[in-house]
Amino acid sequence: MKLVTWNVNSLNVRLPHVIDWLKAHQPDALCLQELKLEDIKFPLAAIEEIGYNAVFEGQKTYNGVAILSRSRPEDVSKGMIEFADEQKRVIAATIDGVRVVCVYIPNGQSIDSDKYQYKLKWLDGLAQYMARTIQEYSDVALLGDYNIAPDDRDVYDPKAWEGQVLCSDAERAAYQRILALGMQDSFRLFDQPEKSYTWWDYRMNGFKRNLGMRIDHVLLTSGLAANCMEVSIDLAPRKLERPSDHAPVMATLR
């Protein structure tokens, strides 16, 4: 089973990349973030045409999440009852017996901003939501753009980013609280190349110079983690014309 997360930074712009990628890799579930379109504009026909189902929770201009899957998604839920939010950042569905949760965690902008406080409260809500979800479902995968670099090795310049948004102690502690519910960072189950990142700034030739951050993650409950064979970041889409600034992260399970 292949589970993937990819922040596409506008599904409207990135649809050709997404379709090509689905055809090439045939994942069982692809979690998308930053659709930046309303549900009425969701490109359902193009996705169904290549044999995929889709459930989605979009909004105009910002945010928006979706799960694309080969199997029919069951028991779909949108948002979190633990955190009332106008912003569309959470969707979940059961796919082939796995509870797949797709999240677009707030960016936080800077640690002295209101958006940072919103991010921390949002993460409190997510911890409660995940505690309930893990109780309700045995096998849970939490995929998405976390906007958190868990460790200094996930940052191209840890000194420059020390204490900054994406790297602050409070954000990293919130990330650890999710792990403490019984989840594992699937990427770190395996030896990985040094300087592995999932996002690079569009500016300053960030990708060519590998000035990146690892902020997109696939967390798995223990039973799923035990069956995880491989996790990799696919750099190919980041090299295309008009790429997303994020790369897909793919976990392969037995």
Added chain:
DNA sequence: ATGGCTTCATAGTGAAGA
């Protein structure tokens, strides 16, 4: 150098992303 790019909403610039 507090910018740099990209997207969206909008019709010249501004917000937001990370």
